[in-house]
Amino acid sequence: MAGATAGGVDDGPRHGGGRHDESFGAAFEALGELALEGAAVSATVVDLDVGSDLLLVDESVALPIAQLGVVLLLIEVSAQIESGQLRPLDEIERLAGPGDRSAVGGGGLWSYLQRRSLAVTDAAALVGALRDPAAVNALIGLVGLDAVRARADALGLRRTALLDVARAERGPDDAPALAVGSTRELAALAARLAHGEVVDAAVSSRVLGWASLGVDLSLVAAPFGLDPVSHRRLDHDLQLVHLAGIDGGVRSEVGVLRGPARGVAYAVTVTFDDLTLGHRLRVSGALRTVGTTLLEHVH
Numbered sequence: 400m401a402g403a404t405a406g407g408v409d410d411g412p413r414h415g416g417g418r419h420d421e422s423f424g425a426a427f428e429a430l431g432e433l434a435l436e437g438a439a440v441s442a443t444v445v446d447l448d449v450g451s452d453l454l455l456v457d458e459s460v461a462l463p464i465a466q467l468g469v470v471l472l473l474i475e476v477s478a479q480i481e482s483g484q485l486r487p488l489d490e491i492e493r494l495a496g497p498g499d500r501s502a503v504g505g506g507g508l509w510s511y512l513q514r515r516s517l518a519v520t521d522a523a524a525l526v527g528a529l530r531d532p533a534a535v536n537a538l539i540g541l542v543g544l545d546a547v548r549a550r551a552d553a554l555g556l557r558r559t560a561l562l563d564v565a566r567a568e569r570g571p572d573d574a575p576a577l578a579v580g581s582t583r584e585l586a587a588l589a590a591r592l593a594h595g596e597v598v599d600a601a602v603s604s605r606v607l608g609w610a611s612l613g614v615d616l617s618l619v620a621a622p623f624g625l626d627p628v629s630h631r632r633l634d635h636d637l638q639l640v641h642l643a644g645i646d647g648g649v650r651s652e653v654g655v656l657r658g659p660a661r662g663v664a665y666a667v668t669v670t671f672d673d674l675t676l677g678h679r680l681r682v683s684g685a686l687r688t689v690g691t692t693l694l695e696h697v698h
Contacts, residue, residue, distance in 0.1 A: 417456040422696055429688035430456050430669075438671035438682065443586040444693065447593060447655065447662035453696070454665075454689075458583035461558040462668045464651040465644030466530035467585065468561035468578020470610070475542050475550045476523050477605040478598045490516040491537045507531030527609030530644070532565035539564050554597065559584040577646070585653045585666035593640075593655045593664060607640050615643040618683065619652045619667055619690040637697070648673035650682050658697025665693060 419427040423444065434440045434456075441462055444454035479485040493515045509517065509525055510533045517525070522538055525531035539547070539561075547561050559580035566573060588597065592610075595603045614627045620641055625634055632638075641654025651668040667689055669682050 418452065419455065420453045423454040423692050426454055426689040426692040427456065429685040430667075433669055433671065433682060433685050436671075436678075436681070438669050440669050441582040442665075442667040442689065443582040444663055444665040445586055445590060447590055447657070447664050450590070453663065455583075458586075459558065459581050461579045461581050462651075462670050463576035463646065463649050464559075464578050464580040464585070464668055465646035465649045466535070466565075466577060467580060467642055467644035467651050467653055467666075467668075468559070469526050469530060469535055470585075470588065470606070470642055470653065471547050471551050471556075471559070471561045471578075472535065472538055472542070473523055473526060473606045473609050474554075474597055474602065475547045476519065476538055477602045477609075478550065479542060479546075480519070480605065481599070481602050485519055485541070487520040488518045490518055491522055491541050492516050493533050494536050494540060507533055509533040523609050524612055527642070528612035528614055530615075530642070536564045554588070554591075556580075556584050556588070559588070576649075578644075580651075580666075580668070582653075582666035582668055586664045589640075589653050589655050589666065590664035593662070610642050611640045613641050613643065615645070618643050618645075618650055618686045619665065619693065620654065620656075621683075621687045622690040622694055623656070637694075644668075650686060652686070656693055656697055658694070661697055663693055663697060665689075 430440045430442055439462055440456055441458060441460050442454055442456040443458040445452055480487050493509055507529050509531050522534040525534040551560055561578045563574035563577055565577060591597045592603045592607055597603045611631045616625060616627045620639060623637060623639060625639060630639055636659040638657045639654060641652060644651035649670050653666040655664050671682050672678050
């Protein structure tokens with residue numbers, strides 16, 4: 400390690416910029432190994448109560464974040480419901496059906512269901528639970544990308560944006576990624592949601608409710624030992640609200656984890672060469688090390 404700073408241990412050369420509390424040494428080292436192998440790594444962990452930085456790794460760099468950008472969509476949907484622009488039980492149409500799953504990138508659940516229309520809040524629940532691409536596109540069609548971008552700007556986000564609809568393939572005329580973001584902004588946004596400060600308490604609570612349905616515990620959240628389909632209540636004194644983003648060569652997660660001792664807001668993104676399963680598994684292993692460190696810290 401290069402030396403101590405007021406906020407912890409500083410090791411800039413390995414990552415191009417990084418600092419961590421002593422208790423996050425294992426996470427810092429695991430992410431550092433990925434960086435040495437050529438991955439782009441960004442991470443931010445902050446104490447939820449006092450706001451102190453616990454882990455910073457190239458936190459201001461904007462990287463592709465796959466479906467994490469839908470948090471901005473959910474915020475806009477929630478804000479429009481609160482303002483009366485949208486009615487929660489109004490129905491929206493699926494833009495692609497079972498015979499056209501490739502149009503939205505595959506995955507999710509709605510494109511496999513027979514019902515072609517859902518209530519706005521049901522579609523938002525599918526986005527929070529499954530990052531469902533058909534529901535993402537239907538909600539974008541309802542509120543508009545311009546409104547989502549304006550909301551992000553109003554929230555002070557300069558490096559985090561939802562760029563496009565979900566697509567099976569991206570051509571030269573399409574945005575290069577569904578979304579980009581910095582972990583510094585994403586972790587701060589998660590903390591603001593937890594404190595009821597995104598637009599207002601009602602808007603924040605609604606977004607947290609949708610995100611609390613997230614079933615993907617394969618990344619940072621893997622060591623928490625939670626039930627993927629039922630973790631909205633306290634479980635062994637743990638409470639998690641999170642969103643995961645996965646794409647070719649992208650693994651990203653943002654969340655809030657509360658434990659018996661303290662709480663944290665976190666965001667981690669890794670972009671990497673996904674040509675081999677070995678590369679992918681090394682990234683997954685490093686993210687799980689981050690999760691183990693978070694778990695130890697909140698206890």
